[in-house]
Amino acid sequence: MLRLCFTAEDLLQVTFADEPAPMVELTLAIAALQRPEPLFTLWRRRTLHALPRSAGPLLELVPATAKGPLFLDPLSLGFDDGLDQVLSARTSFVRAELRRVHAAGRRPVLWTRLLADRDREAWQILEHAVRAARAGVLAGSWDRIRAGFDAERAWRVQFLAGQGIRATLAGLAPGARWQGTTLEFESTDDVEITLNGNGITLLPSVFWTGRPLVGRYAQSTFLVYPAITPLPLLDDLTANALATLLGCTRATILERLTRPRTTTDLARELGLAKSSVSEHTKALRAAHLTTAHRDGKTVWHSCTPLGLGLLTGSPSSTRG
Incomplete structure (x- = not known):
């Protein structure tokens, strides 16, 4: 318990x-690559096939349970900041976490044992593995990860x-x-x-x-x-189903409106004319998927509970 x-x-x-923590998501993704969950089968197969060889050491360090080592997944607002925190982690913290993970049944290999001794080459292996894993696992899916996080x-x-x-x-x-x-x-x-x-x-x-x-x-x-909607369903269900239901542009706008945005914000982010954005937001408002409120000359758009329910696959009401 x-x-x-x-x-x-x-x-x-x-x-x-406020937003996904890149290092936390990376270690959770590495753990997911090692678990035989049916939902992640296709994602796991594609990702392992494309995973750079230099990312392999992370599979030796992070267990399928995702329970550590905690020095690998600090809360950070960006990848570079998170990696800096990993590389500057206190030696006592690193040693304690490696002992804990190894005691839980994760067999140590030579390079992970050397991490505890601050061996320069071992830490270079770790840095290269983290950078390669980020490129192979997170980079291509980050927009989806962020959209799922925002909706949740x-x-x-x-x-x-x-x-x-x-x-x-x-x-x-x-x-x-x-x-x-x-x-x-x-x-x-x-x-x-x-x-x-x-x-x-x-x-x-x-x-x-x-x-x-x-x-x-x-x-x-x-x-x-x-999160209510895991990554494979964001890739295969939410995007395709919403695009079929609403059209690609309106589905994209609905995803963006999990956080309040102005017409100007949407036009800039999506490369559309403001007049076009206004037509789309008007249609989404008419379907009760978004709402709008005026602050001076600025109009802010955001999802309604019904819109969030479509994005997350959850009930649209907070009752019951």
Whole structure:
């Protein structure tokens, strides 16, 4: 059982990550490449076929459970910043995480043992592997990853507005329940984490389908949980189905509107004339998939719960 012990102050400091954390998504993707999940079969086959050879060492370091090593997946707003944090991780932290992963059954190989000794060549292998894996696993799918993340985040915020923080947190995984101020998730491990008033950051992932994972990096505690729509369905179902239903341009606009944007924003991002964007947003508004509000001379567009439901494959209402 995974237990998260909240105080009132912790509940006031529950936040959603603003965007996907590239290093977290990379390690979760590497773990997904090693799990025989039917949903990911085609993605796994294509990705392994195209994976650069120099990325192979990550498959030796990251277990299929995705439970570490935590120095590999700091929360960061960009890949370069995240990689810098990995390469500058404290030696004591690196050693502790490698011991933990190896104790859990991940057999060490020579180069991973040398990481703990700060061997220069071993760290160069790691850096090259991370860069190659990012190019082979994330780069081509990042727009989809970001769209899935944005839709999930927007859906949860809508749910939070209707149901409150306790229901929102308990709704992150099947079987989750509150015992007083302690939130319990089913887990193969028996872990209790006291947040001590520091709150927690919610981080959905389109690569993760298992029980929620808790990570601690520096002063940050974050909870990784499965996004409603995993990556293979974003690739094969959401994009194609919405494009068939709405047309490619309107489907793309709906995906962008998981975060409020102006007509000018959409025109610039999609390379369209403002008049064309206005026609598309008018049609989406008429279908109750988006809404608009005026702030001075600026009109802001955003998804409605119905629009978010189409994007995520989830119910369009926050009730029941």
